[in-house]
Amino acid sequence: MEHPIIRFISKWLPVIIFSLVLIMSWSSCYYDKEEELYPPVTQCDTSGVGYQATIVPLMKSYCNACHNSSSPSGGIATDNYQGLKVIALNGKLYGSIAHLSGYSPMPKGGNKLSDCDIKKVKVWIDAGSPEN
Ligand code: HEC
Structure with missing residues (x-):
């Protein structure tokens, strides 16, 4: 008879791995947003010009x-x-x-x-x- 924890892990391991991959890919998308890494070069702040x-x-x-x-x-x-x-x-x-x-x-x-x-x-x- 397997230990209940081993049974639990082997049953849910694919789901856990899948969720981790999902979370990682989501967060990498978030941090790789193009505008955040490369602000548009046309940005020119003319507010407060004097x-x-x-x-x-x-x-x-x-x-x-x-x-x-x-x-x-x-x-x-x-x-x-x-x-x-x-x-x-x-x-x-x-x-x-x-x-x-x-x-x-x-x-x-x-x-x-x-x-x-x-x-x-x-x-x-x-x-x-x-x-x-
Ligand atoms: C290295 C020297 C030098 C620098 C630096 C310089 N100028 Fe001149 N500028 C001149 C000379 C000499 C003339 C007169 C002969 C001519 O018009 O080319 C002149 C002429 C001008 C004229 C008359 C142009 C026309 O078509 O009648 C303006 C306006 C002017 N400068 C503005 C500026 C401004 C604004 C800057 C800074 C962004 C600047 N200059 C930087 C030397 C300079």
């Missing part, structure tokens, strides 16, 4: 070396609000960083800004290029 928070750091990184108040290339200064507002309003800021035809592509001699950074600048311009 002059101080977004534009000032961008200009500092990519533009101010050539366009500062003390020696403004092409008569353009990007290191202060008044100077930047001029090219934000006349379309040259967006035209130059988006490399639109008819504008001198910026940053001069450097890589084009990322699509997300360009989008942020556009959001700021479209909002009326506010100072805050």
Whole structure:
């Protein structure tokens, strides 16, 4: 006579294994969700875009070396609000960083800004290029 526990296990073992496989495959599906492992590259958070928070750091990184108040290339200064507002309003800021035809592509001699950074600048311009 088999021990009742052995009998119980041999009777239910296939079911136990089947359930484990089911649980594991379910959880692996869950963790392998494509969006979680590879967030879409198009994701660009433009909420909270503002002059101080977004534009000032961008200009500092990519533009101010050539366009500062003390020696403004092409008569353009990007290191202060008044100077930047001029090219934000006349379309040259967006035209130059988006490399639109008819504008001198910026940053001069450097890589084009990322699509997300360009989008942020556009959001700021479209909002009326506010100072805050
Ligand atoms: C390496 C120096 C350099 C950097 C960096 C640079 N610029 Fe310029 N930029 C120039 C010079 C020189 C001119 C004038 C000659 C010309 O238009 O190409 C100019 C011209 C411009 C113009 C006028 C373009 C037109 O079509 O009339 C704009 C607008 C401008 N820059 C914006 C920017 C912005 C915004 C950045 C940062 C993303 C930037 N620049 C980075 C050197 C630079």
